[in-house]
Structure formats: C-alpha cells, structure tokens
Amino acid sequence: MANRWLRPEVYPLFAAVGAAVGICGFQLVRNICINPEVRVNKEGRKAGVLENFAEGEKYAEHFLRKYVRNRTPEIMPSINSFFADTSRN
Incomplete structure (x- = not known):
C-alpha cells in the first residue's frame, strides 16, 4: 500500500x-x-480596541514589502531585458 x-x-x-x-x-x-490586533492573553483582550497606529504601521510595512516596493514586477529581469532590449538590434 x-x-x-x-x-x-x-x-x-x-x-x-x-x-x-x-x-x-x-x-x-x-x-x-x-499582529497588533490579535491579543491572546486575557489582559490584552480586556483592553478592547486600541488606537496604536504606529504599531500597526510597523507590522504592515515589513522588510519584504519595503524591499519590493520600488522594484519592477518581473520574475527574471535580466532575461526580460535581454529579449526586450530594442537597442541591441
């Protein structure tokens, strides 16, 4: 089997x-x-809705998002530029 x-x-x-x-x-x-909106312990759940925008911004803007923000959405940019470069003709 x-x-x-x-x-x-x-x-x-x-x-x-x-x-x-x-x-x-x-x-x-x-x-x-x-995650600042997930509270597992009892004291955190008693606090209710918190207005902690700085902590939420820090959670949302993590390293990977900062890294890819100003990059072109290409998987293989060197191959794309090789085949799409019109100045090589």
Missing part, C-alpha cells in the same frame, strides 16, 4: 502541499505573535 503512494511522480505534489502548509503555518505564527 505504501508503494502505491510513494511513486516518484507524487513527490512534486508532496513538495507543493508541504510548501503551502509551511506558508500557512508561518502566517499563522506571525499573526499570533506580532
């Missing part, structure tokens, strides 16, 4: 599902630990 599921053709599916579960787990832990 185990040989039926562990064929080499199934490995990419395991990798894709594993990556998706990893991303979901990372986002869950990130939200529970550092």
Whole structure:
C-alpha cells in the first residue's frame, strides 16, 4: 500500500502541499505573535480596541514589502531585458 503512494511522480505534489502548509503555518505564527490586533492573553483582550497606529504601521510595512516596493514586477529581469532590449538590434 505504501508503494502505491510513494511513486516518484507524487513527490512534486508532496513538495507543493508541504510548501503551502509551511506558508500557512508561518502566517499563522506571525499573526499570533506580532499582529497588533490579535491579543491572546486575557489582559490584552480586556483592553478592547486600541488606537496604536504606529504599531500597526510597523507590522504592515515589513522588510519584504519595503524591499519590493520600488522594484519592477518581473520574475527574471535580466532575461526580460535581454529579449526586450530594442537597442541591441
């Protein structure tokens, strides 16, 4: 029975599902630990709605978002510029 599921053709599916579960787990832990709107302990829940805009801004503007903000939305910019560069003709 185990040989039926562990064929080499199934490995990419395991990798894709594993990556998706990893991303979901990372986002869950990130939200529970550092999201300013999620309060797990009792004292934090008693506080109600807090007006902490600076903490929310810090959470929303993380490193990856700052890194990609001024970049062009290309996956392989060097290959794109190689094929799209009209000055090479």
